[in-house]
Structure formats: C-alpha cells, structure tokens
Amino acid sequence: xxxxxxxxxxxxxxxxxxxxxxxxxxxxxxxxxxxxxxxxxxxxxxxxxxxxxxxxxxxxxxxxxxxxxxxxxxxxxxxxxxxxxxxxxxxxxxxxxxxxxxxxxxxxxxxxxxxxxxxxxxxxxxxxxxxxxxxxxxxxxxxxxxxxxxxxxxxxxxxxxxxxxxxxxxxxxxxxxxxxxxxxxxxxxxxxxxxxxxxxxxxxxxxxxxxxxxx
Amino acid sequence: xxxxxxxxxxxxxxxxxxxxxxxxxxxxxxxxxxxxxxxxxxxxxxxxxxxxxxxxxxxxxxxxxxxxxxxxxxxxxxxxxxxxxxxxxxxxxxxxxxxxxxxxxxxxxxxxxxxxxxxxxxxxxxxxxxxxxxxxxxxxxxxxxxxxxxxxxxxxxxxxxxxxxxxxxxxxxxxxxxxxxxxxxxxxxxxxxxxxxxxxxxxxxxxxxxxxxxx
Numbered sequence: 001x002x003x004x005x006x007x008x009x010x011x012x013x014x015x016x017x018x019x020x021x022x023x024x025x026x027x028x029x030x031x032x033x034x035x036x037x038x039x040x041x042x043x044x045x046x047x048x049x050x051x052x053x054x055x056x057x058x059x060x061x062x063x064x065x066x067x068x069x070x071x072x073x074x075x076x077x078x079x080x081x082x083x084x085x086x087x088x089x090x091x092x093x094x095x096x097x098x099x100x101x102x103x104x105x106x107x108x109x110x111x112x113x114x115x116x117x118x119x120x121x122x123x124x125x126x127x128x129x130x131x132x133x134x135x136x137x138x139x140x141x142x143x144x145x146x147x148x149x150x151x152x153x154x155x156x157x158x159x160x161x162x163x164x165x166x167x168x169x170x171x172x173x174x175x176x177x178x179x180x181x182x183x184x185x186x187x188x189x190x191x192x193x194x195x196x197x198x199x200x201x202x203x204x205x206x207x208x209x210x211x212x213x214x215x
Numbered sequence: 216x217x218x219x220x221x222x223x224x225x226x227x228x229x230x231x232x233x234x235x236x237x238x239x240x241x242x243x244x245x246x247x248x249x250x251x252x253x254x255x256x257x258x259x260x261x262x263x264x265x266x267x268x269x270x271x272x273x274x275x276x277x278x279x280x281x282x283x284x285x286x287x288x289x290x291x292x293x294x295x296x297x298x299x300x301x302x303x304x305x306x307x308x309x310x311x312x313x314x315x316x317x318x319x320x321x322x323x324x325x326x327x328x329x330x331x332x333x334x335x336x337x338x339x340x341x342x343x344x345x346x347x348x349x350x351x352x353x354x355x356x357x358x359x360x361x362x363x364x365x366x367x368x369x370x371x372x373x374x375x376x377x378x379x380x381x382x383x384x385x386x387x388x389x390x391x392x393x394x395x396x397x398x399x400x401x402x403x404x405x406x407x408x409x410x411x412x413x414x415x416x417x418x419x420x421x422x423x424x425x426x427x428x429x430x
Contacts, residue, residue, distance in 0.1 A: 013230075013398070013399060013411070013423075014397075014399035014402075015228075015229055015230055015399075016231055038284045052365045157372040172413070172421075173405060174411035174412075174413060174423075175404075175406045175411075176399050176402045176403055176404060176406060177403065178399075178400075178401070178402065178403025178404070179403065182229075184228060184229035184230075184391050184393075185229070185393075186393070187229075187393065188391055188392065188393025188394065189390075189391060189393070190390075190391040191389060191391060192389045196228070196389035196390075196419070197389075197419070198387070198389055198414040198419065198420075198421045199415050199416040200414050200415040200421060204364060204411070204412070204413065205413075205419050206387075208228075208389070
C-alpha cells in the first residue's frame with residue numbers, strides 16, 4: 001500500500017519547525033540553520049553535497065529513509081519559496097537546477113503556474129486543492145510508491161489533522177526557538193491514533209517516529 | 216554551593232505541563248494523570264505509596280534525585296491548591312497530613328496565611344514576593360542545601376527567565392495535550408546558558424537534563 005511519509009522534519013524543544021521573519025535570505029527566519037545542523041553532520045548529507053566524511057550513526061541511518069520507496073512529494077507554498085515568490089516568474093524553488101526530490105513534486109498554492117521540469121527527474125507541479133485531493137494526485141504520479149509530505153509545519157499539521165499521514169520522522173533539536181510556526185498545534189490526542197517512539201541520539205537530537213497504529 | 220533544582224517535571228510533546236480545566240477534582244485538568252504515569256511505574260513511587268514492585272531502570276534512577284541534597288522547596292499557588300483554595304481556610308495542600316517534601320516548603324501566593332506545620336517535617340510557608348527573594352528565603356531555610364523549585368510551569372518559567380535555575384530534569388511524555396500551560400514560552404535561546412542532554416527511556420519518556428553551563 002502506498003503510504004504518506006514525513007522524513008527529517010526538525011523542530012525545536014518548544015515545537016517550532018521554522019522561525020519568524022522568513023525571507024529570501026532567511027528561509028527559516030531567525031531559526032537560521034540551527035534546526036538542521038544535525039542533518040548536515042551526517043555522511044548522507046556529505047555525500048549529497050560531494051564532501052568526504054560525515055557521521056555514520058543513528059542520525060545517518062534515519063536521514064537515509066528520505067528517498068527509498070518515495071515516488072512523489074507534496075510541499076506547501078512556504079517550503080517552495082520565500083514570501084511573495086508567486087510574483088516572481090523566474091523563481092524555481094530554493095534548490096538550484098537539480099533539486100533533491102527526483103520525482104514529481106506537488107506544491108500546494110493558491111497561485112498556480114505551469115509545471116516546471118528541472119534536472120534529475122524533479123518536476124514541480126502547482127496545485128490549488130485540498131490535502132486529500134493532492135494526495136490522490138501525488139499517489140497516482142508516484143505509480144504505487146509512497147508519497148513524501150515535505151512540509152512546512154502548516155502542511156504537515158493539515159495532513160495529520162485530516163488523518164492522511166501514515167509515518168512521520170521528527171527530529172527534536174535541543175534549542176528553544178521561542179517563536180515561529182509550531183508543529184503540534186491542533187493535534188490534541190494524536191497519540192491515540194499513532195504509535196510514538198522516541199530515541200535520543202548522541203548528537204543531542206531526539207528522533208521521534210510517529211506511525212499510524214496497526215501499520 | 217546551594218543550587219536551585221527542578222525534578223521530575225513532566226510535559227507533553229507539545230510542551231504542556233498541565234492541562235485546561237483545573238479543579239479540586241482535576242489537579243491537572245484534562246491532562247489527568249497521563250503526564251505522570253511513567254513516574255507511578257517506578258520502584259521509587261511504589262516504595263512511597265507502600266506497594267511492592269515497580270521498575271528499576273533509567274526512570275527510577277532519575278526520579279530518585281528528587282530528595283537527596285534538598286533542604287527546602289518553592290512552589291506556586293497553583294501547585295499548592297485548586298483555583299480558589301485561598302478562600303478555603305481548611306485547605307492544607309493536595310498531599311494529606313504527611314506531604315512528600317519533608318522540608319520547609321514555600322508557596323508563592325498573593326494570598327498569604329500563617330505557616331502550617333504538617334507531619335514528617337514539612338512546614339508550609341506562604342510568601343508574596345519575587346522569585347529571587349523567595350529563593351534567598353528558601354536557601355536560608357535550607358541551611359546550605361539545595362532548593363527544589365517544584366512548579367507549576369509558570370513558576371519554573373519565571374525562575375528560568377530570572378536566571379535562577381541551576382539544574383532541571385524534565386520528562387517529555389509522548390502525548391499531545393493540545394492545551395493547558397506550556398513550559399517553554401518566553402525562554403528563547405535558553406540553550407545558550409544551559410547544557411541540554413536528552414535520553415530516551417524504554418518507557419517511552421524522553422528525559423531532558425538542563426544544567427547551567429559550567430556547573
């Protein structure tokens with residue numbers, strides 16, 4: 001069965017997945033890259049950016065689940081671009097000519113535009129629709145494989161609230177951001193439908209896996 | 216040096232230390248006892264309530280730090296009693312005739328009353344003062360030993376914001392409470408002054424120790 005999965009989604013101790021003050025120069029606002037340093041330290045990341053080294057422990061094993069079995073991604077408008085990107089006809093996302101998705105990638109936005117083919121089999125499609133319908137569309141594009149729900153926090157919350165997420169990997173980073181956009185809001189009693197496993201890593205991060213009960 | 220310490224302070228994944236709807240019958244509101252079940256399962260707790268059994272692993276080792284070296288406790292009015300307790304002249308706290316503190320115990324409240332001597336060396340004193348002055352008073356009463364900051368979340372936040380906490384043990388319970396009183400609000404960048412260590416327990420709880428850097 002095709003599952004909807006979240007991977008490598010990082011939040012602070014106080015539950016923020018992004019900071020305040022997002023802009024073209026600050027994709028995560030005042031959070032900067034602090035939520036993702038644990039990931040940059042892994043061998044997986046080093047391989048992606050063509051650098052030697054990187055850690056090979058628990059963090060690396062978990063980040064590597066990002067790609068296998070995924071046939072499409074869905075992301076929110078805020079993950080695709082800076083506030084106002086929809087007025088910029090040249091904007092093609094944050095990731096350069098060869099984005100790391102390598103599948104059809106669906107952007108949920110009220111400002112649709114024609115699809116954009118990138119290098120490396122990533123094609124950006126723009127959808128103005130509900131989470132459930134977007135997931136149907138992405139599943140069909142994934143050809144029976146799983147669909148990654150890429151974020152940001154508002155999109156993941158919407159998919160969780162609609163009961164559409166099957167598996168989620170969250171990394172809790174030991175910092176207090178204080179402000180930004182929270183992951184857990186509006187999800188009271190989530191644990192009644194999901195099995196939650198917490199594993200602390202020597203890096204200081206605590207990995208949560210949140211898996212639909214019975215799956 | 217006498218330190219100010221927090222122990223066994225439990226929060227949900229979304230950072231709530233107590234729920235909504237607090238009353239005499241529901242000290243933690245809609246959260247019920249869900250934040251503390253991990254603690255009730257320990258051998259330490261079983262010993263306190265005179266029952267055999269209980270777990271002897273990581274959770275038990277950590278809860279046992281509650282007592283050693285502590286010479287006084289400070290707590291907020293909301294930990295001492297239900298909303299409105301100050302109008303109840305018979306109210307002597309939630310803990311029966313022999314409370315588990317066994318030291319001078321200072322309640323921060325705008326509704327002071329004469330001190331109350333309980334069994335087992337617990338005496339309740341009522342103070343209407345600032346965190347810093349309350350800590351001075353409690354330190355003197357502790358005779359050089361450490362002072363436990365007992366909670367609730369608002370009191371711990373106030374003491375953290377004033378830079379008065381030296382060590383804090385927080386247990387993160389894998390539930391999403393959705394509403395209540397949060398621990399981390401207003402503490403942006405707390406990690407710059409504290410070392411944070413996270414250790415997941417087989418029980419499902421993740422223990423955080425938050426220790427002032429350099430101590």
